[in-house]
Amino acid sequence: MIVRVRPFARGSVPVATGEESAAFDRHAVTGLGVSEPALMESAGRAAAEVVQRLVPRGDVLGVVGGGNNGGDALVALRTLAVWGRSVRVLLVAERPEPEPLLHGWPLPTVHDDGGERADANGWDALAGAAVVLDGILGTGARGAPRPRQARAIAAVNVASGAVVALDVPSGVDAETGVTEGVAVRADVTVAFGWPKLGTLLGEGRVLRGRLVAVEIGFPPVPEGRFGAALITPAWAAATRPRRDPETHKYRVGTVLVVAGRPGMAGAAVLAARAALRAGAGLVHVASAPENRVVLQSAAPEAIFVDASDAEALAARAADADAIAVGPGIGTDTQGEGVLAAVLDAGDTPLVLDADALTLLGSGHPRRLAEVARTRPCLVTPHAGEMTRIARFGSEELRARRLEITRATAAELGCTVILKGLPSLVAAPDAPVLIDSVGTSDLATGGMGDVLTGIAGALLSRGLTPRLAGALALHGSGRAAVRAGKGEGILPVDVVSHLRDALAESGPGESDLDLPCVLLDLDPAR
Secondary structure, eight states, X not given: OOOOSSOEESSOEEEBXXXXXXXXXXXXXXXXXXXXXXXXXXXXXXXXXXXXXXXXXXXXXXXXXXSHXXXXXXXXXXXXXXXXXXXXXXXXXXXXXXXXXXXXOOOOEEEOOSSSOOOHHHHGGGGGOSEEEEESOOTTOOXXXXXXXXXXXXXXXXXXXXXXXXXSOTTSOXXXXXXXXXXXXXXXXXXXXXXXXXXXXXXXXXXXXXXXXXXXXXXXXOTTSSSXXXXXXXXXXXXXXXXXXXXXXXXXXXXXXXXXXXXXXXXXXXXXXXXXXXXXXXXXXXXXXXXXXXXXXXXXXXXXXXXXXXXXXXXXXXXOSEEEEOTTOOSSHHHHHHHHHHHTTOSOOEEEOTHHXXXXXXXXXXXXXXXXXXXXXXXXXXXXXXXXXXXXXXXXXXXXHHHHHHHHHHHHTSEXXXXXXXXXEEOTTSOEEEESSOOGGGOSTTHHHHHHHHHHHHHHTTOOHHHHHHHHHHHHHHHHHHHTOGGGOOHHHHHHHHHXXXXXXXXXXXXXXXXXXXXXXXXXX
16 A cells, blocks of 8 residues: 555545444435435445555455445445456345345355355455455444454454455444454555544554545535544645734734743753744743753744743733743742743633643642633643543543543633544534644654644634644644654654644645545554
């Protein structure tokens, strides 16, 4: 499979759970009169087009279950056969005979009887197939696959050909990405209409392989109909703030970065330089006086503020358009004093990160919810910080990341970025935004400081916390890809490529030159 350098999306991309997708199917068919057979025909044909483009030669074997997912697979197989491909059907569930979806085309079909082996012409065909089409289980499946389906999944996973899953890899929960038993490991997942949430979260994110969403004739999805959406290149290009032709530094965002106790100048440098590269007109950086020389050498464009001078710090905070506070300020009495001076300064929009979250979430007189009631607020916890804020254990958080992030945002009354793979942006009464470009390469100390600086700059330029947080995630992820350093990337590399990353425009790039393709994401890293 070809791996590209940019994600592709034609525009805004909603993300649905299995239940949301089924409900919208019913709405389209019963409420709007959309033909259900026409949707299945379009789905199967689009899947066939993707298969033909990615693997244009060789035998195709479809492992077909009993539901609509199996029906989509049969349409795809019939279409490929008509186009001249050698195809074979392996049924692992009961379906009508003759199969109406085949339109009379006599496709070679083998029935798996659920025993130790099906006919040799069935399972043995996996060894020679160039493509294995996974149509075993669909978006409505829950829990561990039954033995017959589990055996089919296990066989698919040892096939030598490219595995193409339809909508979700069989065995993956379409809502959570959790697998309770064996699940298909796909090279490509072709999603119909929009990606399913379970292919973006948890194990499903890894098992899906390359994710391609195709248009099949659904009506428009009303804004807010689904509980999540992807952060795409087109979305980012439309969201980023733009300067007026005639302006000056005081009109394009003044941000105060509060970071760095003695010995932690690096956190302040990274956050300040990120804020500068994200387009803030003026950056003040408040840090311990011991860090002045380092900061003024590494970020001479930023104006130094002595964080130990509470009066000067409060005055600067009151004048800023946004404040980013937390990286390396410490959690001792000195750190508490710095945070208190910032919070006492009025209702300036805030980004709260790192030590600020620890102080507010573990005994500090000002709780996060109280702070959020006074001003626009963005909090950026990693998983460990989130367990303290949301009061859930790490295992429960891992299994219910999106649900817990959404609930925490509602409880606090502010926007929450849960950092991780993928990072999630939740705000009260709005769909959760899901990062589409983050990779494990970003798991390096200091990346959070960079994200804080970017978000602070975007907040100072007039974006809401939800939009600033989502655009900061996208920009930092794209800058990391542009740097091309892989696992050896450093936060300074992200900062160096940030300007070009934020300036990207258009839908991205895909080598699938098919008009039906709405989304194309590389395998998760």
